[in-house]
Amino acid sequence: MADRLPPKERTKIPRQEMPEQDPLQRANNFLEVNTGFDAALAQKEAQRCLQCVNPHCVHGCPVGVKVREVIDLVLDGKYLEAAAKIREDNVLPAVTGRVCPQEHQCEGSCILAKRFAPLAIGHIERFVADYEQRTGQVGLPPCAPPTGKRVAIIGSGPAGLSCAGDLVLQGHQAVVLEALHELGGVLAYGIPEFRLPKAIVQQEIDNLRKLGVEFQTNVVVGKTVTVDELLGEEGYDAVFIATGAGLPRFMNLPGEHLGGVYSANEFLTRVNLMKAYDPQHSDSPVFDCRGRSVAVIGGGNTAIDAVRTALRLGAAHAWLIYRRSETEMPARAEERRHAIAEGVQFLTLHNPIEFVGNEQGLLTGVKLVKMEPGEPDESGRRRPRPLPDTERTLPVEMVVVAIGAGANPLVQTSLPDLQTNRWGYITVDPASMATSKRGVFAGGDIVSGSATVILAMAAGRQAAQAISDFLKDGEWPNVVARGGECESNYP
Numbered sequence: 001m002a003d004r005l006p007p008k009e010r011t012k013i014p015r016q017e018m019p020e021q022d023p024l025q026r027a028n029n030f031l032e033v034n035t036g037f038d039a040a041l042a043q044k045e046a047q048r049c050l051q052c053v054n055p056h057c058v059h060g061c062p063v064g065v066k067v068r069e070v071i072d073l074v075l076d077g078k079y080l081e082a083a084a085k086i087r088e089d090n091v092l093p094a095v096t097g098r099v100c101p102q103e104h105q106c107e108g109s110c111i112l113a114k115r116f117a118p119l120a121i122g123h124i125e126r127f128v129a130d131y132e133q134r135t136g137q138v139g140l141p142p143c144a145p146p147t148g149k150r151v152a153i154i155g156s157g158p159a160g161l162s163c164a165g166d167l168v169l170q171g172h173q174a175v176v177l178e179a180l181h182e183l184g185g186v187l188a189y190g191i192p193e194f195r196l197p198k199a200i201v202q203q204e205i206d207n208l209r210k211l212g213v214e215f216q217t218n219v220v221v222g223k224t225v226t227v228d229e230l231l232g233e234e235g236y237d238a239v240f241i242a243t244g245a246g247l248p249r250f251m252n253l254p255g256e257h258l259g260g261v262y263s264a265n266e267f268l269t270r271v272n273l274m275k276a277y278d279p280q281h282s283d284s285p286v287f288d289c290r291g292r293s294v295a296v297i298g299g300g301n302t303a304i305d306a307v308r309t310a311l312r313l314g315a316a317h318a319w320l321i322y323r324r325s326e327t328e329m330p331a332r333a334e335e336r337r338h339a340i341a342e343g344v345q346f347l348t349l350h351n352p353i354e355f356v357g358n359e360q361g362l363l364t365g366v367k368l369v370k371m372e373p374g375e376p377d378e379s380g381r382r383r384p385r386p387l388p389d390t391e392r393t394l395p396v397e398m399v400v401v402a403i404g405a406g407a408n409p410l411v412q413t414s415l416p417d418l419q420t421n422r423w424g425y426i427t428v429d430p431a432s433m434a435t436s437k438r439g440v441f442a443g444g445d446i447v448s449g450s451a452t453v454i455l456a457m458a459a460g461r462q463a464a465q466a467i468s469d470f471l472k473d474g475e476w477p478n479v480v481a482r483g484g485e486c487e488s489n490y491p
């Protein structure tokens, strides 16, 4: 238990660094990079909190975690109570403590950040979530008495899980239908083991199971069963669509068909679901990167994950090719720093224009052109433009294209009366997440386009509340407006 210091004293404590595996060692294994705070570090960091009367960090968190109260409990050494407090608003604390872009959310709003480093809220969240799991005393909140209402949730990513968790707390039956054999969505098949171990995702899903959420895998809604059947003979009272944006996107460049060119989706899914990260399964038929030169194209989290994965699979050279500058990359700052320390070579302000191959149809290189920042685009960033006469070919044997992804289409194509935008994202009423079809709600990446875990979770929460209201009074909002305004998320 730590004493509350006077505010001036608190600001004298430097932000506590997250311990991590040595970069050169970790570049050769899939063990977690960040090794986590212990109680002493968590206490010391918590002492830095100014305990603001109006805590901006809470407003900065899309699911509204009561950060100030959590920190107070940590200072009292009440770690289990702190974890339970987080669980009131966030069903995946061990996940969000690891992968949230805190610098743009809770920590981005921390008042300390005006003059000092912000409070390491994410690291403290991870510590209490892991502490709770280690002691086996998970503080699951109580559920309301059963209402007898059943809700089908399509997709087991963060949006689906968050919605399911909130629905069971309100006494409804929540059944998650997942197309794949593994649960968790991108948390399971996208984000690599060295950032988010599968065991952590599994443990949070087990917690939801204990709360009463039911899961069915290998159910492809739109093929195995339709939404109309779910609402009809299957007897569900409402449906929440949380199918994500996992459709691979390519650049339509010459040579894209060559052997050795992959989408990030295929690359990461195969590595994750075929367990290439696990030495026990290293004979699995995944990508042989050993001794090869691999280039990944893109600047988002997916690109950084793919290039660091290639490095761990034994690539001799792992290039990251991005058309803007490093500071403009949307990937988390921490991941960029980690990648560079591990030996990833950044080739920024470069863009591919062609993939080059040999007579056997195998990739031998990628033709690149240099870029320069041009006029600002709609996002306010300067649109990169090619510099004439700057072409060169980088010899590589494998390329992973990580330039964003599109809407997963199956549910929409099997449900013609569901309103979508021209890129296939589902349109919803932004207040209630209600779609154009009565009883059907949608949220997460399938509405917003590729975003973040916590935003998907926030959408799941918002939908759970709206579904609960609908189940109570049967009233259907008549405003159906917008959603999924993105065409391409190539950053």
Ligand SMILES: Cc1cc2nc3c(=O)[nH]c(=O)nc-3n(C[C@H](O)[C@H](O)[C@H](O)COP(=O)(O)OP(=O)(O)OC[C@H]3O[C@@H](n4cnc5c(N)ncnc54)[C@H](O)[C@@H]3O)c2cc1C
Binding pocket: 099, 100, 101, 154, 155, 156, 157, 158, 159, 160, 177, 178, 179, 180, 184, 185, 186, 187, 190, 191, 192, 219, 220, 221, 222, 242, 243, 244, 245, 246, 268, 301, 302, 303, 305, 332, 408, 410, 411, 443, 444, 445, 446, 450, 451, 452, 453, 454, 456
């Ligand atoms: C490689 C990678 C790294 C990322 N890193 C981060 C990060 O560090 N931090 C962060 O905040 N965000 C990160 N993101 C983004 C984040 O993971 C997503 O925004 C988030 O997972 C979206 O959640 P979701 O629930 O909407 O969809 P998803 O997580 O995509 O889940 C959708 C689920 O629906 C299932 N499904 C699809 N169609 C059907 C169907 N017809 N029937 C049944 N099931 C179906 C899918 O199999 C999937 O399991 C990353 C994304 C990727 C791809």
